[in-house]
Amino acid sequence: MNQSIGRPLQTWVCFAVVVVAGLFGGIERAHADGVERILFIRAEFTNAPMPMTHDVWLNELIGVKEAAETFFVRNSYGRIAGYDADYTPVLTLPGVSTDYIGDIALITYAMLDAARDAGFDVDAYDHQVLSYPGVLNQNFGAAALPGRVWLPGEYPWAPGFIHEMGHSYNVGHAGAIEGNGVPYPGVYREGRDGLFVMGSDDGDMYQMPLPMKYTIGWVDDQHIVDIDSGNYGTYRIYAFDRDTLPEAKTLGLRFEADGRTFWISFAPGLAQLYDEHGGAVWEEGVIVQMQDFSRTFLLDFTPGSQGEGDSADWIDTRDGALTLGMTYTFPNGGPIIRPIAVGETDGWKWIEVRVIPEPATAAILMLTGAVLLTGRPSSRRGDLGHA
Numbered sequence: 001m002n003q004s005i006g007r008p009l010q011t012w013v014c015f016a017v018v019v020v021a022g023l024f025g026g027i028e029r030a031h032a033d034g035v036e037r038i039l040f041i042r043a044e045f046t047n048a049p050m051p052m053t054h055d056v057w058l059n060e061l062i063g064v065k066e067a068a069e070t071f072f073v074r075n076s077y078g079r080i081a082g083y084d085a086d087y088t089p090v091l092t093l094p095g096v097s098t099d100y101i102g103d104i105a106l107i108t109y110a111m112l113d114a115a116r117d118a119g120f121d122v123d124a125y126d127h128q129v130l131s132y133p134g135v136l137n138q139n140f141g142a143a144a145l146p147g148r149v150w151l152p153g154e155y156p157w158a159p160g161f162i163h164e165m166g167h168s169y170n171v172g173h174a175g176a177i178e179g180n181g182v183p184y185p186g187v188y189r190e191g192r193d194g195l196f197v198m199g200s201d202d203g204d205m206y207q208m209p210l211p212m213k214y215t216i217g218w219v220d221d222q223h224i225v226d227i228d229s230g231n232y233g234t235y236r237i238y239a240f241d242r243d244t245l246p247e248a249k250t251l252g253l254r255f256e257a258d259g260r261t262f263w264i265s266f267a268p269g270l271a272q273l274y275d276e277h278g279g280a281v282w283e284e285g286v287i288v289q290m291q292d293f294s295r296t297f298l299l300d301f302t303p304g305s306q307g308e309g310d311s312a313d314w315i316d317t318r319d320g321a322l323t324l325g326m327t328y329t330f331p332n333g334g335p336i337i338r339p340i341a342v343g344e345t346d347g348w349k350w351i352e353v354r355v356i357p358e359p360a361t362a363a364i365l366m367l368t369g370a371v372l373l374t375g376r377p378s379s380r381r382g383d384l385g386h387a
């Protein structure tokens with residue numbers, strides 16, 4: 001809805017600051033649980049007033065807040081119960097706009113001081129959101145670090161705000177690995193995952209990637225299976241793009257390959273969302289992502305299908321599932337992965353994925369028989385096939 005109010009989304013540039021433990025000592029991620037408190041602070045300068053009236057702006061902002069609330073309540077499976085928001089009146093900052101050019105810290109502290117002077121206990125909130133005239137930051141889009149979001153400019157818009165709130169929960173960008181005509185290895189492209197709002201720039205407010213949900217704490221170890229040489233086998237994983245988690249189910253597989261951490265997950269709802277770009281494959285294919293701390297990088301199993309390069313990456317990833325019948329072998333060490341069946345149980349969609357040792361290891365294990373003795377078969381092994 002907010003895409004109609006005039007901000008061209010392609011000009012949005014996000015500078016995320018994701019705090020690695022200990023950096024900026026004392027700052028930790030927001031609660032990510034229960035009812036969270038947000039303070040929206042709006043300020044202007046005597047020489048650079050916000051052109052939109054405060055009532056109109058507030059009306060837009062409340063709509064944006066509600067879109068974010070819906071997104072995060074759903075994506076946290078209800079662990080976030082809702083947002084309790086307060087809004088300052090439009091505050092006037094000391095000096096003129098040119099005093100602040102290029103100094104994000106100066107405007108931040110000025111805004112917090114102005115809000116305190118107006119009677120707001122700014123430190124009592126889980127998230128602070130700062131809006132001020134965009135004239136100050138011609139080279140600056142939006143940004144966030146844990147607990148704080150900067151939204152310079154006149155127009156609040158929902159996808160941008162949701163993206164920045166993701167950073168406020170201390171996760172980074174959803175990127176892609178592209179190039180070389182293969183899924184991996186390739187060029188790491190920051191934020192170029194076209195499936196998720198933490199990557200995409202075109203406003204899809206659908207999901208957070210599963211590894212990010214795990215990082216934030218919305219899913220925990222009971223939902224994840226770590227796979228190594230001790231438990232190769234076939235696993236059923238359930239769709240994670242749901243509103244609730246009524247019971248413990250495996251939502252993701254995690255393993256090491258090429259010295260890095262990879263995740264397999266399943267979000268069949270992406271099929272409808274990205275049908276235009278061949279997204280139907282997500283109904284019967286898995287998401288494979290490399291995890292790098294709080295960032296993800298999507299492997300595209302149809303590299304170049306929708307074009308190459310930065311501008312095409314967003315849509316190019318949208319048909320990039322590893323689908324039924326495809327087998328992928330990591331080139332530099334790691335397991336072989338192969339989706340083998342999809343189905344639905346009690347209304348909950350699932351996919352079964354075979355994860356087996358790389359060829360050399362498999363040959364050795366077969367010679368010793370160890371694969372039969374130590375491999376942990378799926379509990380569903382007698383139950384394979386399309387439901």
Ligand SMILES: [Zn+2]
Pocket residue numbers: 014015016163164167173
């Ligand atoms: Zn960002």
